[in-house]
Each structure stands twice: as C-alpha cells, then as structure tokens.
Amino acid sequence: MGRVVSVANQKGGVGKTTTALNLAAGLALAGFRTLLVDLDPQCNATTGLGRQPTDRHGLLRAGPLRESVVSTDLTGMELLPGSRRFEDVALLAGGVEGRRVEEHLAKGLLSFDYVIVDCPPSVGKLTQVALSTSDEVIMPIQCEYFAMEGLTRMVHVIGKIIGRDSSRLELGGIVLTMYDHHLELTHEVEKEVREFFGDIVFETVIPRDVAVSEAPSHGESVIEYAPYSRGARAYVELCMEVLGRD
Amino acid sequence: MGRVVSVANQKGGVGKTTTALNLAAGLALAGFRTLLVDLDPQCNATTGLGRQPTDRHGLLRAGPLRESVVSTDLTGMELLPGSRRFEDVALLAGGVEGRRVEEHLAKGLLSFDYVIVDCPPSVGKLTQVALSTSDEVIMPIQCEYFAMEGLTRMVHVIGKIIGRDSSRLELGGIVLTMYDHHLELTHEVEKEVREFFGDIVFETVIPRDVAVSEAPSHGESVIEYAPYSRGARAYVELCMEVLGRD
Ligand SMILES: Nc1ncnc2c1ncn2[C@@H]1O[C@H](COP(=O)(O)OP(=O)(O)OP(=O)(O)O)[C@@H](O)[C@H]1O
C-alpha cells in the first residue's frame, strides 16, 4: 500500500502545487511509482503537466479509479486530473461522496508507492477529506510576514484529524519556499518558523528561482525542465529528505 | 452611498490583500472616508493593519455594523475585522445569514465614500456574496503562468452575477502585480492579459518590491511605511486610476 501525502496550507500562493508536482516527479525519477492527485478546482497541477481537467472528478466516478488516471510525460508518474466544476468540489467534500473519496483514496491506489495530493488554499471540507485519508501532510510556507499568521489554524485542524481514531495522519514536515537569502524578511521568517516548529521543518529550503515558475508553461516539473537550476536541485534534495523520514 | 469595491481572484497569493489594503489607504490619504472589510478567514487584512480578528464577524452581528468597525492608525480609514472561526465563514456564505450580509453591506455603510472588500482565494459562496453586493470588482493577477488559468472561471462567475437583475456589479479592472520587468515570463503574461482583456487592464502595474511585503509586519500600508518605494508609488498611481474610472 502506497503512502498518501497531502500538500496543504490555507494561505494562497505559497507553492503547494509546485511542491506537490515536483515532489511527485522527484519520487518517480527515484524509481517509485507515483500518482499526483489534483484536488484543487483551479486544476493547476493538471495544467502544469500539460493535461486537461476532467468534467467529472475521478474520485466521484463509481468505476475503478484506474479508469480516470492518465499518464504524464514522465515514466513512473501518473495523474488523477482535477475538475473545475464547482458541483464536483462540493460533492467531493460532502457526506456520502466524501466517504467515496476516502474509499477510493484508501483502496483504489494500491498499485502506487506514493500518492501526492495537491490541496486548494483552504482548511475547508475538501482539504479535511484529503487529510483524513493521508499518512502525512507537508506544509509549504512562504518566507513572508503573512506566512505565520494562518499556520496556527492549519496546525489546529491537522491536530484534530490526527487525534481521530480512524486517522493515520502524521505531520510530514514544513518546507520553506520562495526563499531569497538577500532579503532580511526571509531570514526573520525562517528563524521564527525553525524556533517554533524545530525538527519538523525540513533542512532543505526551496529558493525563489524563475526556472520553477517557467516549468509549468512547458508542462514539466522543474527537475525535467531545468535540471541544473537551483530550484530543481532543491526539490531533488527535498525528495531525499522526505524518503529519509519515511 | 459609498462605492463597494471587492478585490477577488480564486488564485492564491496574487496580491488581493495587499491591493485591498493599499487601495483603501491610498483613498483615505486622498481624503475619502474608507472602510476595509476583511472577508477572508485568514484575516491577513486585519493583522496587516496591526489589529486583532474578532470572535464573531461584524457582518453576522445583529446590531448596527458601526459597533464592529475599528479605527486604524491612518485617519480616514477604518476596518471591519475578519474572523478565523470556520462557523462564521460558513454562516456568512449561507442562506439567511447571507442575506444579513447583503443588508449590512447595502445599508450599514452609508457613512463611507469607499468600502473595499478583501476576499478569500476562492469563487465559492463567500466571494459570491461579496460580489453580489459590490459596485465593482478589481482582480489582481500575478505575472505567472498559472495566472491566466483560473481567470476564465472567475470571469464566468462575475459575468453570472453581473447578469442578475438585483446586481449593480461592474468589472472595475485587472491589475498586474508582482511585476518583475527583468523576467521574460512577466512580459509574456502581460502581453497575453492585455491582448485578452484590453482596456479593462489598468495601465499601472505593481512591481515586486520587498517594501510591500515588509509593510504588514509594521501594521501599515506600504504608502505609509515606505512612501518613496516603487511599490508605494505604484499603489498611489493605481488609486488615481481607480478614481479616474469611477
Ligand atoms: N521556488 C519558486 N521560485 C519561483 N516561483 C515559484 C516558486 N515556487 C512557486 N513559484 C510560483 O509562485 C506561484 C505560486 O505557486 P503555486 O501556484 O505552486 O502556489 P499554491 O500554494 O499552489 O497556490 P494556490 O494557493 O493558488 O493553490 C506560481 O506561479 C509558481 O510558479
């Protein structure tokens, strides 16, 4: 049974999709059979790999999940595309459907070593459904003032889910993104986050690197698009650290 | 009756809060009585002005809205603080309560010239309630690949609301944020946005400027924190353009 890893943070634009996509690619390149699940109605993980969102989300279809999974250009990495339809999102998060999602995520993904779930910028029901079926959650944090603000709420929600008997969720780690070592603000936020969260914070930081933001327009991870870039090397290092913690 | 301006975009981290806060400050400095309404459960607009979120959102309290409004350090600019509580957010967006919000936004704010509403990163009910009680919506767009992706969905939702008999909503404009003229990606996105949206896009672009991201840690707008910075000057120019369009 594969490990299900959610990438989540209520704060918008902190690098959730970029981290989920590049982590999935890094794990595939390391030889693990990986599935990237796009749970965000913006469908950025889907379009960032050059694929199309689907009309009806695969997690809501009655048939086996396998039928909704599509290949990517990277061997060993597959994608469960997102859906822009609002009804799907509400269904994914609601009652009976919410349980179908949990069943699919729990049973349907047996053939993968890693399942990486990209979550929308919210702590609402959809993210909670993803967290309650995950083994771990990775939280990207931008090195900005507002970064610390929303974190306590997020950590509280994660704590609640970890506390449930039915959950196997652990905090996988916090990763600092868009790190710019020229900025004092970056160092201030890093110091605060490492003091507050200690060893939970990954050693690896992801630098701000234009190659990272260019890669999605080529439908690739930054590791494939610009393998010698600082952003690509940092994501490869992050993969090694994630593998080391599992 | 004041003009109600919502600042909205489903994409996270594009500069909604930064634009709402600095627009409100710029309008106050130009002599308009301005209210900033924080509708995001992250409460970044509230903490960015050095104020505390409230337990129960002012828009949900039965009493006159005036009682929930707090002053800021800037004369002429007041704040309706946000609430982190999830129940509030769901209530704000739901049935009967949703109507109370509309009543408050429509009637309770007579004493302001401008009401600026900071929305969460979503096109869900809460944002739709804000849009349906607004005169105009301003959409910040980051000069990044994913920026154009979610826009069609957002524009579709706005179009639906504009089409309703009860609405007076217009598209106030699109503003390019975190503009870095050294990056080719920035110029590519700008070209695409201006070709697609034409005159709707403001002439003024907001440059990426560290002073903008430092200002909230001092509880001030960038116009007060670093008045000679490129970010501050751009937000003053944006204010002039918004005033010119009204
Ligand atoms: N290390 C980096 N260097 C430069 N740009 C980056 C980096 N990481 C992410 N970006 C860019 O920043 C923007 C925000 O990142 P991303 O979309 O991954 O965040 P998100 O948390 O998924 O956003 P949302 O909250 O909307 O889901 C994107 O345009 C992305 O390309």
Ligand SMILES: Nc1ncnc2c1ncn2[C@@H]1O[C@H](COP(=O)(O)OP(=O)(O)OP(=O)(O)O)[C@@H](O)[C@H]1O
């Ligand atoms: N022009 C700019 N230059 C540099 N940094 C900026 C600029 N505009 C915004 N920022 C920073 O970028 C981050 C995202 O901006 P902001 O929080 O305003 O976006 P948002 O759209 O409100 O995010 P959310 O989707 O979470 O509500 C913040 O840390 C902010 O300080």
Ligand SMILES: [Mg+2]
């Ligand atoms: Mg995302």
Ligand SMILES: [Mg+2]
């Ligand atoms: Mg915001």
